[in-house]
Amino acid sequence: MSTSSIRMYATAVCPYCVRAEQLLRRKGVTAIDKIRIDLDPARRDEMMELTGRRTVPQIFIGDLHVGGCDDLYELDRSGGLDPLLAKLAG
Template sequence: MKAVRMYSTHYCPFCVMAKRLLSAKGVQVEEIRVDDAPERRDEMVRITGRRTVPQIFVGETHVGGFDDLHALDRAGRLDPLLND
């Protein structure tokens, strides 16, 4: 299974939902807390071009936010991406 990392904050409900979805699939998420380390938010914006959390990566693939992750799952494309 590919490594998953997620830029998040502790107060973000979409981050919680993303972690819950990925946990249900047996995925451990490397969480990068941008509220604890503002320089990591700058890194996130530079890499993704987005300022909102969560920003989720499966391996080196930028999935996007929770809505994008959920859409991939509904379309049956998340599991193959995780296990590719």
């Protein structure tokens, strides 16, 4: 999957960001475009404008805003994550 396929707004010390990335890696994702909002406050503003949320991670698969870590795990539990990732890979 290309780097631009999955975008994650994150910070360096966020355990939820680590958990989300671990799940995506287990699913075969090799590249994640990580946007470090702790290093660039303007990117935090961008994230809040796009998502309406202040917390990290905020994950996009393609153009779809999946949400945060709990949202990503719930998407996986409900069977929705694999089809989204398959569309990017195919």
